[in-house]
Every structure is written in structure tokens, then in C-alpha cells.
Amino acid sequence: MSLSPSSLLLDETLRVVGRRYRLPALATAFPDVSKASPSTALAIAIEKARVSLARGDVPETALKNFFIESLAQMIHDAMRSEYGDPAFQAMVLRHGAAQVREYALLLAHADQERREILAAVNAIAHPAKQQRIPLGQQREALAQLHASASSAYWAELPAIAQRLLAMPQIADHASLERGLTRLLDGPALGHLQRLDVLASDDLVRRYQSLWDRNGPRSGSATAVAQGSASQQRGAAVEALATQALEALAERLNKAEGAVAPYRVVTSMRVPASIPGNSERAKTEWDVVLLRKAKGFNETPVWDICLFVEAKASVDAATTDLPRLLRGLRLLAHAEDGVVYSFKTQQGIVSLRGASLRALTTDEADLAKMVLYCCDAPAEEALRLLSAASRMQLLSAQACLEFASALAERQAADAQSLEPVWQQLLEAPQWGAVLNQYQMLHKVRELMVHADDLLLAAR
Structure with missing residues (x-):
């Protein structure tokens, strides 16, 4: 079945929109890993270990040693009195x-x-x-x-x-x-x-x-002010994303040449009537592009075309992605013949269960269905090791003991960090760290700047 002009235009818009946050290939970005920072070297070592395990191979000893040396150096840097990491030093204390x-x-x-x-x-x-x-x-x-x-x-x-x-x-x-x-x-x-x-x-x-x-301490006036500023920034990014999607809907409606089949809703909340486990899943979607479903003449019923999630930073999107994927799986539990009522800022909208059931987390389909929208500048220096992965590494028992020895000016043997390498390869609770670069890569493929989205939409 041939696609409609508007569907072709939507696909083309997603294809051409600028992706300034996209990650370059590791070999291109870091041809000489010996010159990379310890955290970047760790991210590269972890990704090489993941690829090796995915092939069914055992990571080489040289890679293990490179990981251990990089981890030891990151701990050394974090323990420096002037330019170190006070949060980690507090953990060690x-x-x-x-x-x-x-x-x-x-x-x-x-x-x-x-x-x-x-x-x-x-x-x-x-x-x-x-x-x-x-x-x-x-x-x-x-x-x-x-x-x-x-x-x-x-x-x-x-x-x-x-x-x-x-x-x-x-x-x-x-x-x-x-x-x-x-x-x-x-x-x-x-x-x-x-x-x-x-x-x-x-x-x-x-x-x-x-x-x-x-x-600032949790609950302090400064912390509250920072939280309020962050919320305001998030709301501003969401407003920009809404503006861009409304411009896109207008253009799609013109391409369709019929009664406007596309509309945009914001703050779309998932009803409890959808079966499935909503625990830790996204149940409110920032901005959603809908298309009117055919065969419903009296009350309009809609299909999902595109989700746009507004984030103030790349880190926020990286943290959010697992919840977003669980949210898509929740929606996919909808029943084919049922119409579901969703609350939005624009009122109640009826969504076709078959449209929701068709949602998948397959990487190719995800790229056609989800965008993260941000207004932060693309960083000049890539940070490949996420803050959460870095903190899980530093919080490992072996790392704390190694750092304690440094703090007490005792002999600290980097090989004592080998248990962290074994945990990374074997322990289920280290899965997020092992897959952290893959997750970061996926998020950045889905992320666009608000200006780029608006430019492509118009």
C-alpha cells in the first residue's frame, strides 16, 4: 500500500531534521584512547567489553588491564583535594x-x-x-x-x-x-x-x-530555587517542542488536502483502563502528534503518529529512556477493538487501541515514532561515561577501599579493582553500566534541538 503525501512528508521531516547531538563513531572520535580522559577511556573499555560479550567472546586480558588502569586513574582524580569530586570524597569518608x-x-x-x-x-x-x-x-x-x-x-x-x-x-x-x-x-x-x-x-x-x-542541601532554599528553575526550563523546552509540532501538523494538513486529519496534544496521560504494568513506566507524554483514524464518523478517534519528549539536557533524556521504553510497552498492551480515552491539556481525546498496540521498542520503529527535544548546546567535549554509571563504578566496594587507602596515604594496588571488572561482566545489577554507551548512543540518535525541529517542520 502506497503512503499518503502527508505520511511521506512526515518520514522525510524526521529524516532531514538536524541531529547535532548524534555521537560520532568511537574510532573516529578517539583514534588514540591513550590520550582520552580516564572516564572516556572507561566508557570505551566498557563498550568494547559489551561488544565482545555480545559476540560470545571473553574480553581480552589487555582490555581488562586497560579498564583497571583507567578506573584507578579516575579514582585518583576524584580524590584530589582541590579539583577532585567532593561527593565521592564524602562517600569514602x-x-x-x-x-x-x-x-x-x-x-x-x-x-x-x-x-x-x-x-x-x-x-x-x-x-x-x-x-x-x-x-x-x-x-x-x-x-x-x-x-x-x-x-x-x-x-x-x-x-x-x-x-x-x-x-x-x-x-x-x-x-x-x-x-x-x-x-x-x-x-x-x-x-x-x-x-x-x-x-x-x-x-x-x-x-x-x-x-x-x-x-545545596536537599530542602534548602537554594535547592528549591534550583528545582524551580529546572522546572521552568523544562516547561520552556516543552513549549518550543509544541510550537514545532504544531507547525509540522499544519504542513501535514496542507499536504493531505482534506479536512485537517492531524492535531497536536500535550500532557497526554495514560488511562488506567489500559492493561499492563505501569510501574516505573512513562504514563504522561509531553507532546503528541495524532492523525484522525478512518471509519469513525460521529466522534473523532485518533492514531499515534509521533511522541516528542522535552528535556533540558542530554543527561535527562538518557536517564528517561528506560522509563519511556516501558511506557511504550504499556501502551502496546491496548486491545485492538477498544477505543481509549486519554486526558490532555486540550481535553479528552479518543485513541484507537489498534494504533497503540502497534507501538514497539524496535530501534528502527523507535526512530520513526519518538523524538527527544532539547535546547541545550551540543557540548564540545563528549562525555561518554554517564553520571549514573560513573557513580555506580565509584560506589563499588573495591573502589571505596582503594580510595580509602589513597586517603590514608597507604599503598593502593590498582589490581585490587579487578572485582569491579568481574562484576561488570557477570552481575545483572551492572547491566545498565555495561550497556550505558549503547543507551547513550540510542538517546542521541533520537535527540534533536528545538530550533532544528522547528526548521524542519516549516
Whole structure:
């Protein structure tokens, strides 16, 4: 069956749109790997190992040694005092010091436990509740309890709670007595007190200083501001992608020469009526090009033509791709004869189940069905080792022990890193690292700049 003029035009648009993020061949980009940075050398070694395993071969010893040497050099660089990686140095400090490990463990739950304490104190000593109690020592102690919790003075809280429990009039307030007992008997208050004690330890202070150098603390005003700025940037990229796809839809409609069969919707949310497992799958699609399905005369029913996902960076798209693939597999669970209702910013749209069922994650089909749209400049220096893969490598037990030896100025033998190589080749949990270059290559093949997409669409 011959393709319609608009289908041919859509295929041609996807073929000619600029791909400024595309990766060059490794041999072309890095003819002499000895001059590559340690992280790039590692990415190349990992990819060569993957290719070797895919052929059914065992990677050569020379490749293993190259991997180990590159990993050792990356750890050396990360441990440099001035230009190193403060996040990794903090991990190494936590690995070697028991009090830092305890502090980090308590800190991970501290926000939740603070909320628990505040909720417990508000339940018995909120200012509105204080007003119901006659003036006197009990009301004064409740005010102190609330003030201490609000100011995070955890050391004072138990003594105030004990003083309240010792007051004779507490016997007339069973709920107040129960609340104070729960507050004292629960683990949260002790954890927060211990956290305050550990915070004065020199190694803990060093640990926190390293994390502060790595970026703002979670929940801080700076972190919130950065998150807000990132969201605004993502929204701006999505607006550019929508503009480009609307221009493309207009051009396709002109090529069709009939009643406009193409339309664009944004924020398309997958209905729960589609069977399949939605866990960790993309269930909201940024910008979608639809084509009106034939044979539905009363209510318009649509077929999927193209998904465009807006991302502020290449890294964001690389992280997103596994979720996107799971999202396509979820949609492909649709039933042929069923029409599904999707919520979008433009209202409810009805999609034909057969169109959804035809979606695949095959690489050739993916290139005709999905684009990542970005407005970031193409980087001059390629970063072939993803941030997630780098961190998984550095977090390996052997790497932390090697780095600890460096930090203590002890002899550190690079061959002690060989277990990381074996894990990479054999352990399922290292599959994402082993396939990381292949994933990066796939993402960059799908990625276009917003300006290039708009130019091709027009």
C-alpha cells in the first residue's frame, strides 16, 4: 500500500531534521584512547567489553588491564583535594568512619522524624489547644514544649515532657498523657538528639562540608530555587517542542488536502483502563502528534503518529529512556477493538487501541515514532561515561577501599579493582553500566534541538 503525501512528508521531516547531538563513531572520535580522559577511556573499555560479550567472546586480558588502569586513574582524580569530586570524597569518608556512617543513616530519615515530632507536639500543645487550658504551670510547659519542637531544640524536649507528665492535673487529660508518653517512648526524638551530638564530630563536619561543596542541601532554599528553575526550563523546552509540532501538523494538513486529519496534544496521560504494568513506566507524554483514524464518523478517534519528549539536557533524556521504553510497552498492551480515552491539556481525546498496540521498542520503529527535544548546546567535549554509571563504578566496594587507602596515604594496588571488572561482566545489577554507551548512543540518535525541529517542520 502506497503512503499518503502527508505520511511521506512526515518520514522525510524526521529524516532531514538536524541531529547535532548524534555521537560520532568511537574510532573516529578517539583514534588514540591513550590520550582520552580516564572516564572516556572507561566508557570505551566498557563498550568494547559489551561488544565482545555480545559476540560470545571473553574480553581480552589487555582490555581488562586497560579498564583497571583507567578506573584507578579516575579514582585518583576524584580524590584530589582541590579539583577532585567532593561527593565521592564524602562517600569514602563515610565508608571509613563509623560515626559518619551513623550520621548519614540518621540524616536520611531526619526530615521525616522531624515531621513526626512536630505532628505529635502539635496534637497536644498547639497554641489553639493551649488556649483551652487554664493559665498556670501546665499551660506554660505546653508552650515551652511547642516552642522547643518548633525551634528543633531536641535536647530540651524530654525534660519538658517529663515535667508535664509529673504534674497532678495531667491525670484529668488522658489524651495529653498518652501523647506525651508516645513522644518520649518513640525512637524519633532519640535519633534527632543523637544526630545533634554527632554533628559536632570533626569527621562528620568534614563529611557535611564535602556535601555542601557538591551542591545545596536537599530542602534548602537554594535547592528549591534550583528545582524551580529546572522546572521552568523544562516547561520552556516543552513549549518550543509544541510550537514545532504544531507547525509540522499544519504542513501535514496542507499536504493531505482534506479536512485537517492531524492535531497536536500535550500532557497526554495514560488511562488506567489500559492493561499492563505501569510501574516505573512513562504514563504522561509531553507532546503528541495524532492523525484522525478512518471509519469513525460521529466522534473523532485518533492514531499515534509521533511522541516528542522535552528535556533540558542530554543527561535527562538518557536517564528517561528506560522509563519511556516501558511506557511504550504499556501502551502496546491496548486491545485492538477498544477505543481509549486519554486526558490532555486540550481535553479528552479518543485513541484507537489498534494504533497503540502497534507501538514497539524496535530501534528502527523507535526512530520513526519518538523524538527527544532539547535546547541545550551540543557540548564540545563528549562525555561518554554517564553520571549514573560513573557513580555506580565509584560506589563499588573495591573502589571505596582503594580510595580509602589513597586517603590514608597507604599503598593502593590498582589490581585490587579487578572485582569491579568481574562484576561488570557477570552481575545483572551492572547491566545498565555495561550497556550505558549503547543507551547513550540510542538517546542521541533520537535527540534533536528545538530550533532544528522547528526548521524542519516549516
